[in-house]
Amino acid sequence: MIKNIVHQIYLEKISQIQNRIPISLNVPTNNNTSFSEIFNHEISSAESYTHTSSLNQYINMAAEKYDIAPELIKSVIKVESNFNIKALSKAGAQGLMQLMPSTARELQVVNPWNPQQNIEGGTKYLRRLLDQYEGDLTLALAAYNAGPSNVNHYGGIPPFSETQNYVSKVLKELGSYENSTLTV
Structure with a gap:
């Protein structure tokens, strides 16, 4: 129960961030994905752009x-x-x-x-x-x-x-x- 609430709060915060600045995060909807996994994926994606x-x-x-x-x-x-x-x-x-x-x-x-x-x-x-x-x-x-x-x-x-x-x-x-x- 607590894990679901924390995940819901997390998704709401990501949504708030996306509404304030022009970024898009690929946030999976399943509850098994951790913030660090998402963060590391986003960093890797950003780094790949910088080498173009x-x-x-x-x-x-x-x-x-x-x-x-x-x-x-x-x-x-x-x-x-x-x-x-x-x-x-x-x-x-x-x-x-x-x-x-x-x-x-x-x-x-x-x-x-x-x-x-x-x-x-x-x-x-x-x-x-x-x-x-x-x-x-x-x-x-x-x-x-x-x-x-x-x-x-x-x-x-x-x-x-x-x-x-x-x-x-x-x-x-x-x-x-x-x-x-x-x-x-």
Whole structure:
């Protein structure tokens, strides 16, 4: 009896999530499937998408258009969303490059869940920040994470542990990509 109630609550919660964000989970209706089985299946499905040539194509097109190394774009995507096209942060950032809705609108990204539009918009924004901070990658990354107003206010990387960790992680990923021939 309790197992059925828990499963019913679980199905209701999944339904609520699906109504809030544009994802679809393949939720089996039998009571013998555990959450971890469903979760692992969904993760595998998402990971398989990230290895498609189209994602690399979008990254390379944006890299060429905005004169940014594809490895940098991949590093930002890795840290921002771990290549999850359906990523949604607590703050509301969306998609691969975690664009905030207001930033997406400003960048003329109509659908931030569309990988091509998200990569295009995120790369355009990164280029804008690199130009604003005269090519200083650490400041541009800090601004990508915390916003340019915070970088300007503090005259450098803001004293936020999240932002400091973010910059370090992206630079570490960038080093990994530059030292390998792996593609996403």
